[in-house]
Amino acid sequence: MRIFRFFITQVFLRKWLFVLGIMILLLLAHFLTFTTTRSIISTYQGYQQIEAINQEDIFMANLDPNSTTDFNQIELEDSREIYEYLDANYDYALHVEGFVEVIIYGGY
Structure with missing residues (x-):
């Protein structure tokens, strides 16, 4: 618990630019992961739909x-x-x- 308290008080509360950078990186990582996953799934669904017609x-x-x-x-x-x-x-x-x-x- 001491390490957690130290991290919150000494890093997050004092180095707001670091925290802001971490938050932006987390949001970008989430966005890129979601976009990549959705593109792959959408492409797979498109191939399945075309297979029904392409016979x-x-x-x-x-x-x-x-x-x-x-x-x-x-x-x-x-x-x-x-x-x-x-x-x-x-x-x-x-x-x-x-x-x-x-x-x-x-x-x-």
């Missing part, structure tokens, strides 16, 4: 977000033919975020 017989299409799209040129009958073909020949899923991204899971 044989899976196709992805993504429209160019910079292209101009005129939906008035698309005829209802043309769209119906495309979806009927997909329905007859593939198991597929659609994901929409402004533009249509079609993921087609292997044919029959």
Whole structure:
């Protein structure tokens, strides 16, 4: 207990610059450790998610977000033919975020 009391009274209370430096170093060490660990975990999770998509017989299409799209040129009958073909020949899923991204899971 004497050593602890000596350390508190003689070092921490008298050398505030030393204490401030130690605290900053501890916070930086914690921040760097957390950032590194989180980056590694995030990269691993990204690889796992891509493995689900990156398989044989899976196709992805993504429209160019910079292209101009005129939906008035698309005829209802043309769209119906495309979806009927997909329905007859593939198991597929659609994901929409402004533009249509079609993921087609292997044919029959």
